[in-house]
Amino acid sequence: MTVPTPPQTPLVDTLNAEMASAWNGADGEDWVAHADRYDAASAAFDPALLDGARITATDRVLDVGCGAGVSTRAAARAAPAGHATGIDLSAPLLAEARRRSAAAGLTNTTFVQGDAQVYPVESGAYDVVISRFGAMFFGDPVAAFTNLARGLRPGGRLALLSWQELARNEWLLVLRRALAAGRPLPEPPGDAPGPFGLSDPDHVRRVLAAAGFEAVDLAGLPGTVRLGADAEDAFGFVSGLGLTRGLLGGLDDHARRAALADLRAQMAAHATPAGVLFGAAAWLVTAHRG
Template identity: 45%
Template sequence: MSESIAVRVDPSNERMLEAWDGALWAKRAQRIDDGVAAYRETFFAAAGIQPSDKVLDVGCGAGQTTRDAARLATAGSALGVDLSSEMLGLARRLAEQERVPNVAFEQMDAQVHPFPEAGFDVVISRHGSMFFGTPLAAFTSLARATRPGGRLVLLTWQPLRLNEWITTFRTIFAAGREVPSSNLALSDPLETEELLTSAGYADVRSTAVNKPMYFGRDVDDAAEFIVEQHGGRLSDLDDPTRAKAVEALRADLAEHQTSRGVFYDSAAWLIEARRP
């Protein structure tokens, strides 16, 4: 059952609320976590969470990173925030099942939510900070919520051309049409440094991290997941063209099958900053 509540959302983020607040993402939450699991150790090493820290996890989804943070902050706490009521409902259930008592989850738009000033020692976000409608306003809010000396640690994607999985799936699902060429937010280190510095952070640095990304046990499993996630791009095509695109996807997945499952190369930025 959804645990949706009335949530204040900036107009620039209304499309994100509509996109993320659905059952599909919660249904596939474990696969999404498994997909980027190779980044976990690097991400949390950079976060450097201490036992007494108060942690804010932005765009927490089903809360895997929030629960992991809470386990490190044994005498502190972790708050996960997201727009998706479905994902947050799952996050709460998993925290209860896993017996993680010092964690909480709230549905909110971090861009406009009045966080307590200097209320958090560490702010983290694993691929959840790239979707703000007005990034400067959002990170200004997060900087205000970070205590002096506190840390910001983000994981974002590098440019599209460096992410094999994105470019491959976009090309296949374009099915001969023009491939979308939109840029990914926070994929340019210089722009990210300027943004975060303007928002109130300092000592901004971006480190390239490249890890294999998992998509399924085998071709059938991976194809089902990917078509479910991205197949909407085929909805306006006729049946033969759509079938041909899925066939091309399966052929490409077969080329990426390993003994451990289907993997594609991915490239991320580990972004670190400090609140002066």
């Protein structure tokens, strides 16, 4: 089996430069510090990604937006005679991914820094491309998925997880409402870079068709997001999120205290014996290269 050789210099499209800066700064360091929490939050959806990817023992897999590498490691275990390559913008997260892969004793993983939108993917180098909530942020999704399609062999498979629309994701809806403190907040669009960038099924189908993918399918996945072991644990986590800091930044002291009190109350209201759980909904998007 030939393992694709990564270039030595990471490339970033100018459309994604701001995001690259964030993920190589405070956002990336924060994610490393709380990697287990972030991975556990959406772990309920992980089995569907592996089922959709249909990884075989000898497959070469590219994991887009791999973060700390939980999905790359899962792919590597599913392809013991193959190889899993994780690509991400964030150097801190990639360092953590390498550390965790080594600690797990995996010898068939590689992690490279780069922007999958412009990364010089070797033509036909991969059998499967996967992404665990990492493909919604492309500045030019058609260009990005065209590049990824180029990296797949003919007939190669794509499987990714993305969030459905905000209204179907209680976890984020509740956070936004608590932190809005009575202010109107704009609805995130379903066709712009961000957490809901691949939430509109028609947009997803248009993008992937334009990129050269066929048999595009979106399967709805109801599930839960786990934000902590109990109310105080969850509050400690969500109160430090970038989203929380951003929404609190425009409030005066009184409004900020009230918003945090509401947030704490919401964590308590959703506490269960299995942890603090909120309703969530994702898409499992599958397709293959024509």
